[in-house]
Amino acid sequence: MTPQDRFISIRNVDKYFGSFQAISDVSIDIGHGEFFSLLGSSGCGKTTLLRMLAGFENPSSGGIFIDGQPMTDVPPHLRPVNMVFQNYAIFPHLNVRDNIAYGLRRQKLSGAKVNGMVGEMLDLIKLPGYGNRKANELSGGQRQRVALARALILRPKVLLLDEPLGALDKQLREQMQLELRELQRTVGITFVFVTHDQEEALTLSDRIAVMSRGEVLQLDTPTGLYERPVSREVASFIGTMNFFDGRVTGSDAAGLTVDAAGLGTLHIPGPKGAFTDGDTVHVALRPERFELAGEAPAGESGHARGVVRNAAYLGERSHYYVELEGVEAPVAVSAQNGSGSSFSVSEGSPVWLKWHNEAAVVLRPE
Amino acid sequence: MSGESYIRRPNRPLQIYAVVFLILLYVPVMFLPLFSFNDSLYVRFPLEGFTLQWYGELFQRDAVWNALWNSVRVGVVVAVFSTTLGVFAAKAITRYRMPGKGPMVTFIMLPLVVPLIIFGVALLVLLSQLGVALSLYTVAIGHMIVCLPFSIAVLIPRFEGFDASIEEASADLGENAFWTFWRVTLPMVGPGVVASLMLTFTVSFDEFILAFFLSGTEPTLPMYIWGQLRFPQQFPSILALSSIIIFVSFVLVFAGQWINRGALSGSAKGSVS
Numbered sequence: 001m002t003p004q005d006r007f008i009s010i011r012n013v014d015k016y017f018g019s020f021q022a023i024s025d026v027s028i029d030i031g032h033g034e035f036f037s038l039l040g041s042s043g044c045g046k047t048t049l050l051r052m053l054a055g056f057e058n059p060s061s062g063g064i065f066i067d068g069q070p071m072t073d074v075p076p077h078l079r080p081v082n083m084v085f086q087n088y089a090i091f092p093h094l095n096v097r098d099n100i101a102y103g104l105r106r107q108k109l110s111g112a113k114v115n116g117m118v119g120e121m122l123d124l125i126k127l128p129g130y131g132n133r134k135a136n137e138l139s140g141g142q143r144q145r146v147a148l149a150r151a152l153i154l155r156p157k158v159l160l161l162d163e164p165l166g167a168l169d170k171q172l173r174e175q176m177q178l179e180l181r182e183l184q185r186t187v188g189i190t191f192v193f194v195t196h197d198q199e200e201a202l203t204l205s206d207r208i209a210v211m212s213r214g215e216v217l218q219l220d221t222p223t224g225l226y227e228r229p230v231s232r233e234v235a236s237f238i239g240t241m242n243f244f245d246g247r248v249t250g251s252d253a254a255g256l257t258v259d260a261a262g263l264g265t266l267h268i269p270g271p272k273g274a275f276t277d278g279d280t281v282h283v284a285l286r287p288e289r290f291e292l293a294g295e296a297p298a299g300e301s302g303h304a305r306g307v308v309r310n311a312a313y314l315g316e317r318s319h320y321y322v323e324l325e326g327v328e329a330p331v332a333v334s335a336q337n338g339s340g341s342s343f344s345v346s347e348g349s350p351v352w353l354k355w356h357n358e359a360a361v362v363l364r365p366e
Numbered sequence: 367m368s369g370e371s372y373i374r375r376p377n378r379p380l381q382i383y384a385v386v387f388l389i390l391l392y393v394p395v396m397f398l399p400l401f402s403f404n405d406s407l408y409v410r411f412p413l414e415g416f417t418l419q420w421y422g423e424l425f426q427r428d429a430v431w432n433a434l435w436n437s438v439r440v441g442v443v444v445a446v447f448s449t450t451l452g453v454f455a456a457k458a459i460t461r462y463r464m465p466g467k468g469p470m471v472t473f474i475m476l477p478l479v480v481p482l483i484i485f486g487v488a489l490l491v492l493l494s495q496l497g498v499a500l501s502l503y504t505v506a507i508g509h510m511i512v513c514l515p516f517s518i519a520v521l522i523p524r525f526e527g528f529d530a531s532i533e534e535a536s537a538d539l540g541e542n543a544f545w546t547f548w549r550v551t552l553p554m555v556g557p558g559v560v561a562s563l564m565l566t567f568t569v570s571f572d573e574f575i576l577a578f579f580l581s582g583t584e585p586t587l588p589m590y591i592w593g594q595l596r597f598p599q600q601f602p603s604i605l606a607l608s609s610i611i612i613f614v615s616f617v618l619v620f621a622g623q624w625i626n627r628g629a630l631s632g633s634a635k636g637s638v639s
Contacts, residue, residue: 054534103541
């Protein structure tokens with residue numbers, strides 16, 4: 001690991017509020033220039049962690065380092081980080097220009113220089129000429145951009161974002177996601193982004209830490225989280241996942257043999273060592289990893305017979321719920337439409353489910 | 367607007383009651399200005415003609431001006447000190463978690479309901495035990511006790527009305543606690559500060575009981591007025607003086623309320639909800 005990979009280093013941090021433990025033994029390294037997300041449902045500790053990076057809270061134990069410097073006892077106004085608040089915290093008594101220039105006062109710049117820098121920022125956030133607007137004349141999206149500009153004008157080493165898109169409507173949110181990602185590449189600053197929206201985290205981030213009850217469940221790339229979740233909790237938090245109860249019946253150099261309810265016997269390559277014969281496990285498969293077929297497929301892939309309980313046409317994809325024998329919850333299947341298969345499915349029709357065993361993930365029961 | 371909802375349905379008896387109530391509340395007060403323009407030494411109907419004589423007499427009496435000046439000085443000092451303390455207290459009450467906050471707030475607010483005569487006697491005993499001579503300073507100390515709860519009551523909604531993250535944003539952008547207070551907190555609670563100054567000045571200016579117990583040889587205006595009631599020929603002038611005080615008090619209190627009108631709604635504009 002190079003110092004660049006440990007630009008932000010969170011070491012064994014605990015945080016208690018009274019007797020309540022908000023963060024328990026979290027260690028995260030964030031690289032320079034990375035777009036890093038803290039993902040979790042409310043109360044998981046992600047905002048507390050972000051506020052500790054900003055300096056609004058101090059760890060009860062453990063340490064936080066930014067660019068090699070220990071941040072313990074460094075007050076917020078002396079930290080090389082800036083934050084975009086959840087409600088943007090635009091100063092209502094100042095206009096846009098004074099909001100953006102707020103943090104520059106310390107630097108004792110000339111008025112012309114400040115105006116120049118504010119102008120550049122207004123261009124960057126695509127609000128040129130808005131300098132004299134009052135804070136209460138701005139829309140939600142505009143406030144969000146002003147909050148960004150106000151933080152970025154100080155050229156922080158790290159930009160902290162606390163659910164900055166939460167207050168925007170869906171369309172604007174998607175547009176701002178693209179702009180935010182583009183902006184991060186332009187300025188090259190490390191972003192630490194807090195969100196409860198897994199889709200948003202997958203879209204934006206280089207890496208994501210999934211948090212729950214103050215702990216990091218998994219820290220991985222979006223692909224890693226989606227394709228190789230380490231626990232049932234992560235698997236069900238990110239996207240949709242089908243789980244099947246199973247038992248390990250054999251393991252060799254090639255992988256595991258698992259008997260799974262509804263799916264039969266699967267030879268799953270990859271996971272070794274972690275499991276031994278007789279272990280109870282969950283076999284997890286994403287909906288899009290299944291295919292529907294009208295007749296028993298030939299060849300290597302796994303297959304099982306079922307009945308379609310529910311079919312929903314969504315344009316580019318269709319979603320089905322298929323009932324398998326020996327499985328209580330119907331299996332969610334997502335199939336691309338117009339992919340060549342002429343097989344038509346309606347509710348109640350018997351089908352064959354097809355899948356590749358490599359796509360299956362074996363998880364420990366919780 | 368058409369009045370179909372239960373809450374908005376016009377209620378004629380209630381409207382009449384409200385009007386009668388307001389009349390009963392303010393008519394006695396209105397007698398003061400009425401008789402202050404009456405060309406007679408005696409307060410009685412019928413009125414005997416319009417005169418500004420009593421107002422004119424008022425302006426020729428030094429004792430009135432001395433008492434007025436005493437009251438203004440005490441009022442200004444009390445307003446400034448209790449509002450300053452009120453700002454810090456209101457910020458602490460709304461921003462910080464501290465042990466025993468509830469009882470502390472109750473004790474600060476208690477002078478609003480405890481009879482002032484109790485405070486007057488207590489302070490008089492205390493001050494004489496300490497050997498402090500009675501003066502306008504002791505009156506001011508007494509008035510601070512009464513004015514502080516008013517100041518805090520005016521300021522707390524202001525502090526509650528703006529999101530603590532706005533102060534955090536200032537810290538995050540590089541300003542320490544002192545500059546955050548000057549650049550963000552004070553401008554945002556500014557209207558509340560003005561309202562508090564006006565209200566506390568008015569409360570101190572009108573206060574009689576504590577002034578009566580705690581003043582030395584220099585009377586405040588309410589004490590002067592009370593002293594003059596013994597002299598019938600002075601009475602019309604006192605009516606004139608009282609009318610002026612009523613008018614100025616109304617102006618100050620209403621101006622304070624008007625300046626502070628956005629205490630809660632203004633803050634809602636400040637944040638996206």
